[in-house]
Amino acid sequence: MNAEAGRRLDVEHTHTETELFHRTWYPVALADTVASNGVVGANFSNGRVVVWRKENGEISVFSAYCRHMGADLSLAEPMDGKLRCLFHHWSYDESGQCADIPCANSVPGSANLFQYPAEEKHGLIWVFNGESPEFPVAELADEADTEVISEARYMGHIKCPAWVLKLNTLDVQHTRALHNQDIVEYPNISLNDNGVMDFDYVVRDKKIGLFSVTGHYFGPNCIALAGTMESGALNYVVSAGTPVPQGGHDLFVSLGIPLTCNGVSMSREEGEEHLANLWTLYLRLFDEDLEIINSMRFRFDHLIGEDKYMKRVADYAKAFPIGNPGSAFIS
Numbered sequence: 001m002n003a004e005a006g007r008r009l010d011v012e013h014t015h016t017e018t019e020l021f022h023r024t025w026y027p028v029a030l031a032d033t034v035a036s037n038g039v040v041g042a043n044f045s046n047g048r049v050v051v052w053r054k055e056n057g058e059i060s061v062f063s064a065y066c067r068h069m070g071a072d073l074s075l076a077e078p079m080d081g082k083l084r085c086l087f088h089h090w091s092y093d094e095s096g097q098c099a100d101i102p103c104a105n106s107v108p109g110s111a112n113l114f115q116y117p118a119e120e121k122h123g124l125i126w127v128f129n130g131e132s133p134e135f136p137v138a139e140l141a142d143e144a145d146t147e148v149i150s151e152a153r154y155m156g157h158i159k160c161p162a163w164v165l166k167l168n169t170l171d172v173q174h175t176r177a178l179h180n181q182d183i184v185e186y187p188n189i190s191l192n193d194n195g196v197m198d199f200d201y202v203v204r205d206k207k208i209g210l211f212s213v214t215g216h217y218f219g220p221n222c223i224a225l226a227g228t229m230e231s232g233a234l235n236y237v238v239s240a241g242t243p244v245p246q247g248g249h250d251l252f253v254s255l256g257i258p259l260t261c262n263g264v265s266m267s268r269e270e271g272e273e274h275l276a277n278l279w280t281l282y283l284r285l286f287d288e289d290l291e292i293i294n295s296m297r298f299r300f301d302h303l304i305g306e307d308k309y310m311k312r313v314a315d316y317a318k319a320f321p322i323g324n325p326g327s328a329f330i331s
């Protein structure tokens, strides 16, 4: 095979060129790594952004490179409500517009950063790849009605595309073969008008018993699951990936326990214990998957009829809208 054919094949089975540009919410940092009055840089799309937390706790996300000579603003210093580039002290306001150039009497109108929609949720900083959000950051049933104990973690760099990892949830063959869980009710899947895909299914795990799952794909890179155990206890899983230009993606996971569900309340201590147990279950499944996921070479056209649930997700990913509104700014 010649090199050109090899490159085309690689694009086909990594899908990376498209997944970098999905118009979806991407997690870029753990919320608690962005201090008050602090700034951090992060991979985003085919470039880089900075997350700035102002003193009032609000966050803004901008293209990372100063509009003067392109210094990386993750090195900038927040000062007097502005973000000041270290190199020549150009200062950017909270809309990303340059408001002050110390040595000049006027500021060029073009001296602005690209501002992305951003939100802090589930212990993560999320950035939407578009001018305005087209659907919400991952939402879970009843989360607005109860206090939720949660913990978010950065799970590392995963070698496959984010959307390929997300097939895993509806890969009912591997659920039985690898995780030793029985599917009791097979998935029902439906696509919402706003581009979110909903599904539910019921599984029996040999250790923890029966649990039913209501899930949603908030874009091809993010899955949100509400699991109800036989006891009636509810748990939340939000798993989302941000692709990197070199291939693969950075994976973030947030697990949560609502303290009130189905009319039953638990104490914070009980919630903490449930959360620890949920991490144990999650990490068991994650560890069983990880080495295989990191070594596989996925080919869409090798799926068979029995893979129909996964195929639905793959079709969803393939058809998902793309864009790159900050392209002139972020790389």
Ligand code: FES
Pocket: 066, 067, 068, 069, 070, 071, 085, 086, 087, 088, 089, 090
């Ligand atoms: S590079 Fe930022 S002020 Fe010059």
Ligand SMILES: [Fe+2]
Pocket: 168, 174, 179, 285, 289
């Ligand atoms: Fe799995």
